[in-house]
Amino acid sequence: MLKKYVLLDRDGVINHDSDAFIKSPQEWQPIEGSLEAIAQLNAQGFRVVVISNQSGLARGLFDEATLERIHEKMYASVREKGGDIEAIYICPHHARDLCECRKPKAGLLRQFALDKQVDLTQTVFIGDSLRDIEAAQCVGATPILVKTGKGQQTLRDNPQLSTSLFIFENLHDAAHYLITR
Numbered sequence: 001m002l003k004k005y006v007l008l009d010r011d012g013v014i015n016h017d018s019d020a021f022i023k024s025p026q027e028w029q030p031i032e033g034s035l036e037a038i039a040q041l042n043a044q045g046f047r048v049v050v051i052s053n054q055s056g057l058a059r060g061l062f063d064e065a066t067l068e069r070i071h072e073k074m075y076a077s078v079r080e081k082g083g084d085i086e087a088i089y090i091c092p093h094h095a096r097d098l099c100e101c102r103k104p105k106a107g108l109l110r111q112f113a114l115d116k117q118v119d120l121t122q123t124v125f126i127g128d129s130l131r132d133i134e135a136a137q138c139v140g141a142t143p144i145l146v147k148t149g150k151g152q153q154t155l156r157d158n159p160q161l162s163t164s165l166f167i168f169e170n171l172h173d174a175a176h177y178l179i180t181r
């Protein structure tokens with residue numbers, strides 16, 4: 001059977017973003033309706049995977065153990081709503097490291113596709129930044145922009161996106177679209 005996946009950026013999509021980075025479980029706070037949206041996607045047969053740049057690691061703002069604890073909180077919060085995040089793919093690098101995994105590069109998406117044997121052209125990637133959109137487009141996945149997090153700013157900086165993309169207020173609305181289309 002074809003496995004349907006929805007890929008999500010983390011900061012600004014699932015949880016509130018911060019220019020000062022999310023450095024602790026306390027700072028990780030879900031956006032209203034996002035956890036329920038993940039549960040609703042799961043209930044309709046979509047598996048959910050997170051694809052996230054976390055350059056705070058390379059910057060020394062938090063360590064891997066702390067990131068694990070942040071993700072334990074995220075997993076537990078989603079589980080509480082009856083949902084499940086199947087996996088999280090992280091780029092730990094700084095932009096200057098010129099790695100292949102930091103979005104807008106598509107390394108994390110390619111690794112996901114390899115691990116799960118998924119055709120990325122059948123996959124949706126929901127993000128709030130231009131680099132999410134570009135990473136999705138790079139591998140033929142369908143990008144969706146949400147206006148939470150940096151989404152409004154992304155639209156102001158890239159007005160051409162508004163004519164060429166699926167855009168929703170938040171993850172709740174994007175999930176509703178995917179479930180009912």
Ligand SMILES: [Mg+2]
Nearest residue numbers: 009011012128
């Ligand atoms: Mg983001």
Ligand SMILES: [Zn+2]
Nearest residue numbers: 091099101102
């Ligand atoms: Zn990287």
